[in-house]
Amino acid sequence: MNDVAIAADALVVADQRHLIHPLHHPKDHANARIFVEGRGAMLRTSDGREFIDGLSCLWNVNIGHGRKELADAAQAQMATLAYASAYAGFSNEPAIRLAERIIGLAYDNMAAAYFTTGGAESNESAFKFARYYWKRMGKPNKVKIISRQYGYHGVTLAAMSATSLPGYHKMFGPLVPEFLQVAPPYAYRWPGNGDAGIGAADAVEEAILGQGADTIAAVIAEPVMGAGGVIVPPPTYFPRLRQICDRHDVLLIADEVITGFGRTGRWFAMGHWGVEPDLVSFAKGVTSGYLPLGGVMASKRVHQAIEDAPPDEKFMHAATYSGHPTCCAVGLANIDIIEKEGLVERSAVQGRRFLEGLETLRSLSAVGDVRGLGMMAAVELVEDKGSRKPAIGLGPRVVAEAATRGLIMRQRGGGGTPVSGDSLCLAPPLMTPEATLDRIVQIVGESIEAAS
């Protein structure tokens, strides 16, 4: 063994001994892949292998790996003012400029942004914005949050309670009270012949009426459900959901942690359906993962409630790293790249082409559904196309086959409510070259055939 191999082996052993990972199980780390370098849509591991980053790591490296401009922005900001408090009475230029910039890119009704350090914290904050808003409006009992089955909103305690993928609950229950879940707009598995968009929006209204509208603060929804298996809603869903929220005085929180910053071919995704939410959670793509940052955008009416508050009702929500100057400077450099390189438009155009490529896999007997929007897509595996009987357990084998062919992707395990097949999830960086996108389609096809 050469020195490099010995060093890599020692790292694997130290990893097993001392590092607890997200979604940790020791068997996954018997031979962990240790990433050492990223360039564009490619990742290199400590054993010298190259992989296509088929999921932009965790749906977040939108501009691709290795952009020196972001390192330069961090270096320049750290050398000047690495950190300063943004608490009451204090501020800093990168945070101010990034908030202004993001509001300019988002929905017309948005007014101001609060910064966090990631997606779960953004959603925790959004729930508190919603409760705060209703207390300010004199409706203190509006506290409940409705989410959808298959939704993923992070795994801190309240975010986990909105997340509706049972694997995340089993060892950490009970859930926080006042969170409830309804049917998702999952067209491929919607029972009967009705429109899943209408039916799933009406399921939200039923829940509001069942609980009493005077108890519901907000509905939280990913515009396209990501970790749940890239579930793209029918076009009827969000316009109807918006009407239902308005009818019952319920806020609509768009969880755009994945879909923000160009992933679906728009800066923010609700625009696909002409809908404006009241609150927007974002993270991931705001810095393309180069530094941890997230946030919540508040619409004019929610912002006004904060601005008009008497001192004894001030917005007592906070975090040390809210408005972190270095993270915000990196966010600004990231948005510069997305704009200059036309990555939002590219995501729309290349995403369509990528989806067309994946559609050819429908000829395989194990492929039940192919869906996507912009640069996020899924291939759902079935045992039987006619009955749509889910294939469960095939996904991990396909993912392993893909890795041997040089592609990293993830699968969402089947089962759940409603029951589904394993779904292969793909979300490459927005800049991924055409030839690499074609290669992804080829590898996914070969891997399904090899694993079936």
Ligand SMILES: Cc1ncc(COP(=O)(O)O)c(C=O)c1O
């Ligand atoms: C839609 C959505 N919301 C929230 C989160 C949680 O973000 P984080 O892992 O940064 O807490 C994720 C993470 O994948 C996500 O996909």
